[in-house]
Amino acid sequence: MSRSSPPGLAAGIEEFVFPGEQEPVLAGLEVSFAAGSLTAVLGGSGSGKSTLGRLLAGWLLPGDGGTLTGFLELAGTRLRFAGTTADPRIDPGSWGRQVGFVPQDPAAAVSTVRATVAEELAFGLENAGVDRESMVSAVRHTAALTGLTRLLYRDPATLSGGQLRRLAIGCAVISRPAVLIMDEPFASLDTDGAEDLAALVRNVVRDGAAVVILSQRADVFLHNADTWLVLAGGTVAAAGSPTEIVAAGALEMAGVVRTRPHTGLRPLADAGYSSAFAGPPALELRDVSFTYRAAQRRGWFRAQPGPPADIVLHGLSLAVSAGEILAVAGPNGAGKSTLLRHLNGLLQPTAGSVLVKGRNIGGQPAGRVAAEVGLLFQQPRDQLFERTVEREVRFGLERRQPAADQAVQQALAAVGLEHLAGRHPAELPASQQRLLALATVLARRPSVLALDEPTVALDGYGLAALDRVVRSTTAEGAAVVLVTHDLDYARSIAHRLVRLDAGRLLPAD
Amino acid sequence: MRLHPLTSLAAAGSTAVITTAAASWPLSVTVIAVAAGLSVAGGVARRMLPAVAVILVPLVLSLLAMHGLFFPEGTTVLAQWGPARVTVEGLHFAFERASQLSAAVLVLLLWSFTISVPDLVAALSTRGVHARFAFVVASTLTLLPAISSRLGRIRQAQEARGLVIRPGIVGRAGAFRWQAVPLVLSLVEEAGTRAAALQARGFGSSGPRTSYREVPDPPAQRWVRVVLLLAAVAAIAARLWQPTAGA
């Protein structure tokens, strides 16, 4: 392929160092993304993918955000950085008009100053002064592409994880940027969402944009990419076509997860499961129904009429015995996370009851139930709030007791984070944040473990740690309920698989 | 009919100005009663009450202490401790000032609690208000909800780890010490990432901008706003012209 036109986006990074750090995060890295091409940047946890993405997208600005030596080149204009105060400044606004970005945490893309999904989609267009008619049609078109049509009048703060990802993608593509950078865009999307996204990427590439997808997983779709760049330790460890990279075995080395193309349905790990533990089921749901209370104002001052609140859970009944692993699958917005929040009392059913070890937890404060039920949130950032990894795991354990010290050590060791005890949780890469959140749950030795999309953002090593943890806790008699979109994973580990669709439980397949 | 946010702002502002300028307690008390009635009818009374208490209780108490106890012109003495004299005139004056102030605070609070922030921001930006200013207004008005949702998320994370919080406002207030530090740290951190996202999406860059949200502004409401502003100006003029009126 020879092109005379300059690349859409290129960068030569001799070194990039975060403020106050010594070690560079990125070093000796040269990349270039041609118009009309699809590039996948693959790498394990901490390889520097997200930093590279944010730097290329103008979300991390050289200068305030860190010291860059090297160059960035957008649409034929090259900016050189020497790490001094005389360096050029990137204007994020005009950079952002040419480069669209979907951050790894979709919540970070939402402006929070807009009241509905439609307005949030239009936000970038408003700031560019696009007239209203064009905005309305762009919003409608983008919503159709990303499956947001039915959610246009919802408050972005009430979206489910996958719905929020779709919104972040919509916000990035609505202004048709010449370069599109997406960090783990397939994470927590359901099958339809993933297909929509694949089609969208194909169209955007066909229309001549340069698309860059950063990922821990060599997804099936990414085999369509023109180029794979394997990132390890902040530099490009291998580059080439997917077949070349696979042949060279560069993925396993870098900790990238390889997904096998589906070859029929794999049987469940242990189809004929019968509990080795006697007594009442560890967890039981009886006719649980739930509706989110509408946060609308009543009375005269209602601003604009919103849609009425939908019933999220419809009379669910379910029992999980000790030592059993139940996987829950289902489309985005089906109510999976809502269901898990009922298990530890963070949400109380509007009708029906939840029993843990045969005891009804209705009306009990969530803090009490937490002794028995550990919940891993869908977004690790929502679960972490302390200043260091160690304090994070210790929170809520009996203080100043040798037993607590031991529990903290064991939990950190179980997920392989013991060497990071003094680090700040917010500085950890996403994979380690999820493992840390898992450690905070494990430290309490719960008898029911509820995991909300635990595989998302985990690299190969993280997945191995998760697998170990789930198997060993069930061996000790804990019941595990895990929500996932990765059916292959679900089948590899679960004894039973159910589908939650529009708030109703169906047996899978 | 929906009120344009600027119309309700004009109504609240001019009511506050007129009651202040008129300085007549029957008017102030009427305004207080109407504002209270509207807040109940509008279903915002419960949310508004804490804010009202936080602002008004110290103000009213200090007014009572100042004028009720030390009012040099007072003649009808009710009680006396050394230099402090409780006089009828002093109490009357304190009551007058307190009702005047409460009326103004109440209507402005009522406005801020009933307004639709998105409508206001859209109205400002279509009026060509400078981008940075619109940014400041939008982020200030969304600050409280943002803080309270952050707080809620931290609270849930802690409850999921065994922090027992009794339901209801008292239980939450008691547990607040666990959330204070994480809240501040996460708000600081979030402000950084939020700013990057907003800037990259063109918020704060100069140049014309448009608004997706349509806020209808019928001509009748424009006239109402003009009349309200004129009335406020007239009230101030009358006050300056005839400084003793009403007092």
Ligand SMILES: Nc1ncnc2c1ncn2[C@@H]1O[C@H](COP(=O)(O)OP(=O)(O)OP(=O)(O)O)[C@@H](O)[C@H]1O
């Ligand atoms: N706080 C809230 N207020 C109102 N509605 C909400 C709230 N949180 C979630 N919802 C809605 O409830 C439904 C179920 O949400 P939930 O988060 O349980 O979905 P989910 O199955 O976990 O989806 P995903 O796969 O995207 O994570 C969705 O339609 C969602 O938009």
Ligand SMILES: [Mg+2]
């Ligand atoms: Mg979810």
